Amino acid sequence: MKRAKGGGDEEAPRQNGSAGRRKGEQQQSDGDDGDCDFGAADLQDEDNDPSLRREIRSKYRDLINSVQQNREDMLRPSNNKLTEVLEEANKLFKDVRQAREAALDAQLLVVATDLGKEKASQLFAEGTAFDPTAFAEHLLSFMGLNRLEDGEDEQQNGNAVDGYLPEDAWHRVARRAECCVRAAPSFHYMMGSFHAEPPPPKQKIERQRKAPSKEAKRIMPTQLKRMEGSHQEATEKEVERILGYLKSYYQDDPTSPISYYEFVIDPNSFSRTVENIFHTSFLIRDGLARMHMDNAKLPCIAPVEEGEVEAGGSFSRKQCIVSISPKMWKELIEAFDISDTMIQPSNTQNE
């Protein structure tokens, strides 16, 4: 049988916040002792004995605490602890003489009734009652608890003694739980998300690199200008070079006209063909070459003699647009049977 005093071994919190104390101590640790000493009319020793009053109150508080602390234990349908508490309270009540003790008795009754109600609802439930302790036991087994083989009593303290849980214990439960929960899967980018961290280190690297390169440029400005040149100059050079080719071919045989297509087409490279057309157009624009149709109505190109060039030009200028596609280019190669390019590609590939 659970005695109130025995149950109060580690009851720390009292209802009114006073420190825990045993019965029979003469010290005053709470403020409600003052009333006992006020002179009341009846001076029956027992009724006004302060130590006895304290003892009764203390017992009541112990009872209340035991009910509150061991609530789950008392709820279990397997024991009668609640009844025992009530019987103990009945005994105490016989000695109650003053309002303060009665108030504590009433408080105990409230707590016990609350518990009783819960116990009753358990009993009232049809079918098997649910015992959280048993549930916990079963769950531990489910989680893979390795119990010690000695069959040691689980009342012993310390986690390590009564078996240890594997590391994935809660993961097992979570896995089982997934089957019961319609949670939306968490959204994550498949290829990971973009982190803003890389840029700062890159900036540092760039600054370091810029410093030496600036110095390098200071040393070599003239050389660079000479070597690379601008795109304009490259084009001009090309144009001049092509003019050179044109003149040389013309001088070889001034009478026979040079077919335009044969001149510009490079059977080995479509892109060079386009470049040749581009550069040739400059010649014509600047009046250094001219195009005319021969007897077969095919375009021919010839350099303009130096004497013929007239500023302003009495001869009429006509514009035309030349377009060429790879297909056309191939057809022209076939039609004119062009085997080799007339304009050799330049050696320096500056573009």
Add this chain to the structure above:
Amino acid sequence: MSQRKRPSNTRSSSQSKRQSGTAVAQEEDDNTTLTQPSTSQVQRGMEKLTPAQVDQKTAEVVQYFLVKDQKKIPVRRADLVKHVVKEYRTIYPEIMKRAARTFDQVFGLKMIEIDAKNHMYILINKLEPVAGPATLKSPTNPKMGLMFVILSVIFMKGGIVRENLIWSTLKKLRVDPGERHEEFGDVKKVVTDEFVRQRYLEYVRIPHTEPVEHEFRWGQRAEVEVSKTKILEFMGQLHEQDPQSWIQQYREAHSVSGSTQAGSSSQR
């Protein structure tokens, strides 16, 4: 504002018929600045925008939801309007309708309003989880296990449980709210704060208790996400009993039939 409210009230019944899927609440006592636009306002708003714009805004809403759902925190309508919808608020109902459809058809998710008063939405899976060994080797979250245990206890105990019962049960499972757990960290915070914010649990103060005590109930998210029937099956498996032996819980699990609905109050 008040003048605009009256016409939207008269149209409210037809408007709610038009909204499919998400239960868009009525506007009578709406505290937020957004009064629900009427259907004609929505139509006019739609006329001013290109389909591409509406699609873009819908996509932004969908993405906002998906990212918010990573932490399982519900989305508040006020936040959604303020941060994403912004000037498109006149066609808000249309955007939400399209977003719900996108979730449904593209992602297999349902967008549910779990709190009709405060207008909070969550995403849940449309598909039933597959029983048996997991086909996807996705990493499991142990917190899900913890939450599941707590929900199970609450359910088996009739739906409301004093917090001490939960703490004592957890202690038996080597999870002590007073100590730092190596898997969960601050257990008390996870249970009373994180799970509550995610709406898996409700942690309500019991009045007139000294010292202050709280009780736990199922949260709104749990009501729609977690299957009570499956919990009973798990109990049966653990205790090696027929799930039907827990008569009251069995009845409770099967009273909310088939697809769980948002906001349905479970009978006590």
